[in-house]
Amino acid sequence: MTFDVPRSTDVAGGGETAPAERALRLVGTEIRALMILAAALQDSDQLAAKVIRVPGRRPHLQVVNRNCNQINEDVRVSVDLTFYEWSWGEPIVVTNQPESAAAAIVKVLAAEGTSSP
DSSP, X not given: OOOOOOOEEOTTSSSEEOHHHHHHHHHHHHXXXXXXXXXXXXXXXXXXXXXXXXXXXXXXXXXXXXXXXXXXXXXXEXXXXXXXXXXXXXXXXXXXXXXXXXXXXXXXXXXXXXXXX
């Protein structure tokens, strides 16, 4: 038994692409945006960031306060790839401003009084 994969128009308008191929391209774009945000967070000595990929789930950036690992957050890219989002879906800032997103995340997660003695 064989199944025909329905085809959909490419987002860029440059031809036809199978939905699975388009989904892989979108995941790649999400991962790149998350990696750029992780790089922007490297300047913070209080936070550690790591891109997490789990099969069947959208990728996210796990950000943890190094001095208090209970202070953490999973940051995602919105479905339309325009915003970085908190885990509950509230936008942080547009994805073309990773430094601003990093500043907002640092403000929330690098809480005062959590530094090591």
